[in-house]
Amino acid sequence: MNDTALxxxxxxxxxxxxxxxxxxxxxxxxxxxxxxxLVAARVRAGKATLYRRWPTKADLVIAAVSQVKVCPNNDAxxxxxxxxxxxxxxxxxxxxxVTELLPSVMAAIVVAIHRDEELKQSFHEQIVRPRYExxxxxxxxxxxxxxxxxDADLExxxxxxxxxxxxxxxELGAGPTTEYMREVVEQIVLPACAATLHEHHEPATKGx
Amino acid sequence: MNDTALxxxxxxxxxxxxxxxxxxxxxxxxxxxxxxxLVAARVRAGKATLYRRWPTKADLVIAAVSQVKVCPNNDAxxxxxxxxxxxxxxxxxxxxxVTELLPSVMAAIVVAIHRDEELKQSFHEQIVRPRYExxxxxxxxxxxxxxxxxDADLExxxxxxxxxxxxxxxELGAGPTTEYMREVVEQIVLPACAATLHEHHEPATKGx
Numbered sequence: 001m002n003d004t005a006l007x008x009x010x011x012x013x014x015x016x017x018x019x020x021x022x023x024x025x026x027x028x029x030x031x032x033x034x035x036x037x038l039v040a041a042r043v044r045a046g047k048a049t050l051y052r053r054w055p056t057k058a059d060l061v062i063a064a065v066s067q068v069k070v071c072p073n074n075d076a077x078x079x080x081x082x083x084x085x086x087x088x089x090x091x092x093x094x095x096x097x098v099t100e101l102l103p104s105v106m107a108a109i110v111v112a113i114h115r116d117e118e119l120k121q122s123f124h125e126q127i128v129r130p131r132y133e134x135x136x137x138x139x140x141x142x143x144x145x146x147x148x149x150x151d152a153d154l155e156x157x158x159x160x161x162x163x164x165x166x167x168x169x170x171e172l173g174a175g176p177t178t179e180y181m182r183e184v185v186e187q188i189v190l191p192a193c194a195a196t197l198h199e200h201h202e203p204a205t206k207g208x
Numbered sequence: 209m210n211d212t213a214l215x216x217x218x219x220x221x222x223x224x225x226x227x228x229x230x231x232x233x234x235x236x237x238x239x240x241x242x243x244x245x246l247v248a249a250r251v252r253a254g255k256a257t258l259y260r261r262w263p264t265k266a267d268l269v270i271a272a273v274s275q276v277k278v279c280p281n282n283d284a285x286x287x288x289x290x291x292x293x294x295x296x297x298x299x300x301x302x303x304x305x306v307t308e309l310l311p312s313v314m315a316a317i318v319v320a321i322h323r324d325e326e327l328k329q330s331f332h333e334q335i336v337r338p339r340y341e342x343x344x345x346x347x348x349x350x351x352x353x354x355x356x357x358x359d360a361d362l363e364x365x366x367x368x369x370x371x372x373x374x375x376x377x378x379e380l381g382a383g384p385t386t387e388y389m390r391e392v393v394e395q396i397v398l399p400a401c402a403a404t405l406h407e408h409h410e411p412a413t414k415g416x
Contacts, residue, residue: 107322114319128379156391160368163375167367170374171336183364188400195399 018043018050022064027104031061031112031119062122065105079134084147084193085185087138088161091131092181106169128162135161142193149196157192160184226251226258230272235312239269239320239327270330273313287342292350292401293393296369299343300389314377336370343369350401357404365400368392 021043025034034057040047054060079090113120139154148154164184168176176184229251233242242265248255262268287298321328347362356362372392376384384392 111319111322114315114322153391153395156395159372159375160396163371164367166375166378167371183361187361187364187403188368188396191403192396192399194403195395 015053016067018045019064019067022060023067023105026061026064026108031057031109034061036060058116058119058122061109062119062126065109065123066127079138080141084138084142085190087141088185088189089182091135091138091161092178092185132158132162146197148193149198152193152196157189157196160189160192164188223261224275226253227272227275230268231275231313234269234272234316239265239317242269244268266324266327266330269317270327270334273317273331274335287346288349291353292346292355293398295346295349296393296397297390299346299369300386300393340366340370356401357406360401360404365397365404368397368400372396 018039022034022039025038025042029038036047036050036057039045039060040050050060054063079087081087081090109119109123113123136154136158139148139158142148143150143152143154148157161181161184165176165181168180226247230242230247233246233250237246244255244258244265247253247268248258258268262271287295289295289298317327317331321331344362344366347356347366350356351358351360351362356365369389369392373384373389376388
């Protein structure tokens with residue numbers, strides 16, 4: 001807790017402020033019109049400083065979007081609450097904090113993502129995949145604890161969470177609320193997990 | 209069954225052939241570069257004939273995409289098999305037939321959809337919504353038969369089907385197979401429906 005130990009944190013705050021500025025510019029002008037000049041002016045930084053840290057526009061934008069998109073609890077240990085419901089709640093609350101900004105950010109880059117293969121890959125590797133790994137790890141822990149049957153298709157069940165979030169954004173043009181994602185967990189994900197504990201799934205048609 | 213009665217059917221086949229040609233051009237050159245000239249040359253039709261039927265490029269393309277996207281069993285009565293599993297199977301098999309073509313078609317228009325508000329709306333109204341209505345109707349019938357509890361959130365559960373299909377396409381760049389969608393129904397949708405028949409959902413955490 002001496003001054004030296006604090007220094008990286010301050011640098012991190014500065015980086016974070018720069019990336020917030022990138023997001024502002026991104027939402028205002030869109031991916032295509034965003035330039036290092038515009039960002040440098042906005043955040044009062046030298047262009048050379050920006051280039052040193054983020055060599056390309058794609059790097060800069062993906063770093064900025066990562067800030068919004070990555071769960072605040074992006075430490076896998078912190079997400080290990082002891083139950084699947086608890087773990088998913090922790091992941092979902094992470095989503096809720098970014099709900100307001102995310103749709104406009106996504107709107108600003110989605111066209112470029114579809115057009116630009118490199119940006120698309122960076123987006124997948126640096127934003128989509130890390131989140132997915134936290135999610136699948138929560139399901140693996142649940143399976144080890146016996147909350148999910150040993151033969152369950154974890155990837156299929158886990159995919160419900162991002163799939164429903166993605167559809168909500170695509171259909172309604174707004175990220176899902178915490179409330180909505182909680183319903184997804186309670187009404188769909190947890191029942192699907194519970195069903196894997198029975199040897200034979202009782203079809204809905206026989207349940208009535 | 210006289211000649212006059214047959215005429216509209218033949219006209220429909222010709223229309224269908226024209227729209228197939230639109231899809232070919234679309235996949236080859238993308239939405240932006242598709243023109244009435246290109247289509248007219250491909251299908252050996254007069255531009256005026258095309259314009260009369262489809263006044264704008266968006267109309268023409270949406271009509272063509274509707275051909276691929278709308279379920280072959282797009283008659284709600286034909287989809288009423290007496291069980292939710294049967295109804296969903298009928299809807300899913302409809303998807304499978306278009307699996308091969310759909311991803312390349314979507315790739316050709318997705319950028320334009322995000323950029324062009326009118327195209328986006330047409331896409332939603334003429335392609336997304338009709339399918340969704342068939343789907344939600346199947347869930348409503350299931351609820352009336354008692355396969356789904358009276359308090360269930362049908363829209364939430366029904367959304368799992370398009371959500372998982374959409375995510376599969378977005379993540380893997382290929383439409384979902386019938387096999388995949390069948391797993392979605394068996395492992396996720398039907399268990400979620402079955403759970404609505406119990407007054408209190410037994411959380412997965414207490415099931416082990």
